[in-house]
Amino acid sequence: MKIVDFFKKTREAITNKQFDQLKTFQLEKPEYFNWVDDIFYPLNVKAFPESNALIWRYNDKEQFFTFQQIYDRSNQLLNFIRKNGCKKGDHIYTILPLVPDNWTSILATIKGGFILMPTATNMTSRDIAYRFETLFPEIIISTKSIAENIDEAEKQFDQNIKLKILVDGEKEGWKSIHDIENESTEAIAEKTKADDPFLYFFTSGTTGLPKVVVHTHFTYPFGHLSTSSWVGTTHGDIHYNISSPGWAKFAWSSFFAPWNTGSAIFANQVDSFVPKEQLEAIEKYGITTFCGSPTVLRMLIQEDLTKYNLKIRTCVAAGEPLNPDVIEKWKQGTGVTIRDGYGQTETTALVGNIDGNLLKPGSMGKPTFLYDIDIFDEDGNELPPLEEGAICIRMNQGQYNGVFIGYLKDDERTSNSFKHGLYYTGDKAYKDEDGYIWFVGRNDDVIKASAYRIGPFEVESVLIEHDAVLESAVVASPHDVRGYAVKAFVLLKESVQPNKELAEELFRFAEQRLAKYKVPRIIEFPDTLPKTISGKIRRVELRANEATNKLNNIKNNQEYFHAKY
Numbered sequence: 389m390k391i392v393d394f395f396k397k398t399r400e401a402i403t404n405k406q407f408d409q410l411k412t413f414q415l416e417k418p419e420y421f422n423w424v425d426d427i428f429y430p431l432n433v434k435a436f437p438e439s440n441a442l443i444w445r446y447n448d449k450e451q452f453f454t455f456q457q458i459y460d461r462s463n464q465l466l467n468f469i470r471k472n473g474c475k476k477g478d479h480i481y482t483i484l485p486l487v488p489d490n491w492t493s494i495l496a497t498i499k500g501g502f503i504l505m506p507t508a509t510n511m512t513s514r515d516i517a518y519r520f521e522t523l524f525p526e527i528i529i530s531t532k533s534i535a536e537n538i539d540e541a542e543k544q545f546d547q548n549i550k551l552k553i554l555v556d557g558e559k560e561g562w563k564s565i566h567d568i569e570n571e572s573t574e575a576i577a578e579k580t581k582a583d584d585p586f587l588y589f590f591t592s593g594t595t596g597l598p599k600v601v602v603h604t605h606f607t608y609p610f611g612h613l614s615t616s617s618w619v620g621t622t623h624g625d626i627h628y629n630i631s632s633p634g635w636a637k638f639a640w641s642s643f644f645a646p647w648n649t650g651s652a653i654f655a656n657q658v659d660s661f662v663p664k665e666q667l668e669a670i671e672k673y674g675i676t677t678f679c680g681s682p683t684v685l686r687m688l689i690q691e692d693l694t695k696y697n698l699k700i701r702t703c704v705a706a707g708e709p710l711n712p713d714v715i716e717k718w719k720q721g722t723g724v725t726i727r728d729g730y731g732q733t734e735t736t737a738l739v740g741n742i743d744g745n746l747l748k749p750g751s752m753g754k755p756t757f758l759y760d761i762d763i764f765d766e767d768g769n770e771l772p773p774l775e776e777g778a779i780c781i782r783m784n785q786g787q788y789n790g791v792f793i794g795y796l797k798d799d800e801r802t803s804n805s806f807k808h809g810l811y812y813t814g815d816k817a818y819k820d821e822d823g824y825i826w827f828v829g830r831n832d833d834v835i836k837a838s839a840y841r842i843g844p845f846e847v848e849s850v851l852i853e854h855d856a857v858l859e860s861a862v863v864a865s866p867h868d869v870r871g872y873a874v875k876a877f878v879l880l881k882e883s884v885q886p887n888k889e890l891a892e893e894l895f896r897f898a899e900q901r902l903a904k905y906k907v908p909r910i911i912e913f914p915d916t917l918p919k920t921i922s923g924k925i926r927r928v929e930l931r932a933n934e935a936t937n938k939l940n941n942i943k944n945n946q947e948y949f950h951a952k953y
Contacts, residue, residue: 391418391610395427398613399649403622407742410617410757417788418582423609424462424499425577432650433459436623439652443626443673444488446657451488458488460573462495467571469500469527472551472563476501476578478526479588481519482633483507483534486657489555489565490633493529494643498586498605501578502527505588508634509534516541519590522600522796526550529565532557582606588796589636591733600796601734611736611790612644614756618729618740620702621677623650628670629679630656635922636733637707641679644736651677663687671696681707681923685714685726686858690881693721700724702743706731708924711849712749728752730827732813734805736790738781739825750849751824752817758789763819768808776818776828776841780810816843833927835864837872840905844927847908850901851876854894856884861917861925865910865934876908877930879917886913891948912947 389397394415401409418426432441437456444451453461469480480502482493497504507519509531520541528549530538535554539561542549555565580586587603619641621627629641646653656669667688670678678700680688685705703724705714710728718726729740730752738761741753755761760782763771771777781791783806791811794802805812816828828834828843835842844862851860858881865875878894880886891911898907918926 389413389415391415391421392426392430394610395431395613395648398616399431399622402617402620402649405620405744407617407744407757415788417606420579421582421606421610422499422501422577422580423605424495427609428495428647429459432647436650439623439650440626441647442488442491442653442655444486444655444657445669445673446486453488453491458491459495461568462492462499463573463575464568464571465492465565466496466500466575468553468563468568469496469502469551471571474502474527474551476580477503478550479503479505479523480527480529481505481507481525483509483511483516483528483530483538484555484633485509485531486633486655487531487555488655489529490638491643491653494639498580498609499575499577501580501584501586503585503588505590506634506638507590508632511537513537513540517544518598520545522590523588524549527553529553529555531555532559535559535562580605583793585793587639589639589733599798599801601792602794602796603790603792607788607790607793608639608736609644609648610788611758612640612648613736614740614758614790615640615645615731615737616648618727618737618742618756619645619677619679619704620743621646621649621651625649625651625676626654626674627651627677627679628654628656628673628675630666630681630684631679632922635920637681637922640706640731640736641704646677661687663691667691667693667696667698670700671698674699676701678703680705682710682714683708683859683919683923685710685718686852689714689717689721693718698722703727704729704740706737707922710750711852713849713853715749730815730825732815734792734811734813735781738779738813748820748822748824751820751826754823754825758787760784760787761825763817763825764808764810764812768810771818773819773821776816776843778831779813779815779817779825781813783809783811830927833863835862835872835874837864837867837874837905842874842906847874847876847898847902847906850898851878851894851908853901854897856880856890857894859917859925861927861930862908863927863930863934867909873909874906875910875912875934877912877914877917880913886946888948895950907950909950910947911950914946 432455441455441458442453552562554562584605586605589601590598627646631637704727706729715726727741731737739752741747763777764780817825847862848860859879861877864872867873918929
C-alpha cells in the first residue's frame with residue numbers, strides 16, 4: 389500500500405472506529421517522503437480548503453485559519469527563508485509562545501527540508517547558549533521578549549545566526565514576520581528522503597541532563613498515526629490539547645495527531661492557567677476532542693463541571709500516569725471517560741486505551757497498532773504476566789513505527805537504548821493476563837527500600853485520592869538503616885493548612901490502601917513542586933535535594949515522620 393493510501397485508510401478506520409483493521413494494513417515505505425507535500429496538501433488543503441485548520445485565541449483576540457490559509461502562509465514563510473540565503477538542511481530554532489507562527493514554522497520546516505529544534509520560551513540566555521553549543525542554528529524564529537536572551541547567547545560564539553525573525557515588533561539585527569506578506573503563496577517542496585532528519589528535541593530533563601532526540605521525515609509524521617488512533621480525532625472535530633510549544637506533547641497532539649486526520653486545532657494562549665476560564669473556552673468554541681496532562685485534569689475537576697455545556701465526545705491524558713480517582717470525577721462531571729496513554733519524546737503514542745475498548749482504570753491500555761511491545765529484562769528476555777520489567781519495542785525489520793533513530797552525537801546512549809533487537813524505553817511496567825500494561829516508573833525513579841522495589845506512581849495515586857491533596861510526588865530519601873525510605877511531597881489544596889494532625893491522617897490513609905512496605909515514612913508539605921514546562925514533576929530534582937539535605941543534616945519544619953518509622 390502506498391503511503392498516501394495508508395493515511396487515507398487509517399483515517400477511515402479511525403472515523404468508523406474500526407480499530408482492528410489498522411493492524412492489517414501493509415505499507416510500502418517510500419524512498420522519498422515530505423509530509424506536507426505528500427499528506428497535508430492532498431488530504432487536507434486540497435480536500436478541505438475552506439475547513440478550519442487552526443483556531444487561535446488570546447484574551448479578546450481570535451483568529452481562524454482555513455487549511456488553505458495556513459498552507460499559503462507557510463509557503464510565504466518558506467519563500468522568505470530561502471530568499472535570505474538559507475537552504476535545505478539548515479537548522480531552525482523556534483522559541484515561541486502559543487501563537488499561530490508555530491504551525492506555519494513547522495509546515496515550512498518540513499516542506500523546505502530544514503531541521504527544526506522547538507525550544508521552550510522560559511529559557512535563559514545560559515540555557516540557550518547550552519543548546520547552541522550542541523547545535524548552532526542558521527535560522528531562529530522568536531518574539532521580542534525573548535530576543536535579548538538569544539542575542540546574549542549568540543555573542544558567546546564566533547559565528548552569527550544567518551536569519552533571525554521576530555513574530556512581533558522590531559529589533560536591530562532581526563527581520564519582521566510581516567516581511568513575508570509580499571512573498572508568493574506558492575512554493576516548491578524539497579525532495580526529502582524518508583530517512584533524512586527533520587526534528588530534534590531536547591528532552592525535558594525529567595530524569596537527567598537534556599539529550600537530543602533525532603526524528604526523521606518519515607518515522608515521526610507516519611508514527612503519529614498511532615497517536616491519531618488513540619486521540620480519535622476525525623475531520624469535523626475541534627481538538628484542544630493543553631501544551632506549550634517546545635515540547636514533544638505539542639508536536640504529538642497540537643500538530644500531527646489532529647492534522648493527520650484533518651481535524652481543526654484549537655490554540656488557547658493564556659498568561660496563567662485558570663480552570664474556570666479554560667472550561668469557558670472549551671464550552672464557547674465547541675471543543676469535541678480534548679487532551680490534557682493529569683496535572684491539568686486534577687485542576688479542572690476542582691470546578692463544577694456540570695455547570696458547563698461541554699461538547700467533548702472523547703478525552704485523553706498523557707505526560708504522566710493517570711490515577712483512577714481523576715478518571716471517575718471527570719466522568720461524573722462530563723459523562724466522558726478519560727483514556728490514558730503512554731509514549732515518549734523518543735516515540736509517538738506507544739500504549740493507549742482506545743475508544744470503545746474495555747478500560748481498566750489505572751492501566752495505560754494496550755500497545756497501539758504500529759508497535760510490538762512487551763515487558764523484558766535487561767538481557768532481552770521476555771517476562772511473564774505480572775512480572776515487572778522494562779517496557780520494550782521489538783524493532784522488527786519491515787515493521788515501521790515512530791521510534792527515533794538515536795541521540796544526536798551520543799552513540800553510547802543510543803546503543804544502550806537499542807539492544808537485543810529491542811528499543812528500551814527506560815520505563816518500568818508489568819503486563820497483566822489480558823495484555824494491559826501497568827506503569828511502575830522510570831528506571832531511576834523506582835525506590836529500593838529494605839530490599840523492596842517501590843514504584844512512586846502507585847503511592848502518589850493513593851495520596852491524591854485524599855480530599856485535602858492536590859498533587860503528590862514520591863521519591864527515595866536516604867536512611868541510615870533502610871538505605872532509603874519512601875518520602876512523599878504533598879501539595880495541598882488551597883484551603884487546607886499543613887500540620888502534624890493532617891500528616892498523621894495521610895499516613896493512616898495510605899496504610900489502609902497500600903502494602904506496608906509502600907506506605908510513606910516521611911511527608912513534607914511544600915508550597916510548590918518542581919516541574920518541567922510540560923507539567924511533569926521533576927522527581928530527579930527532589931531526589932537530589934533529599935541527598936543534599938540529609939548530607940547537611942537539614943530538617944524542614946514541615947517534614948513529618950511516620951509514627952512507626
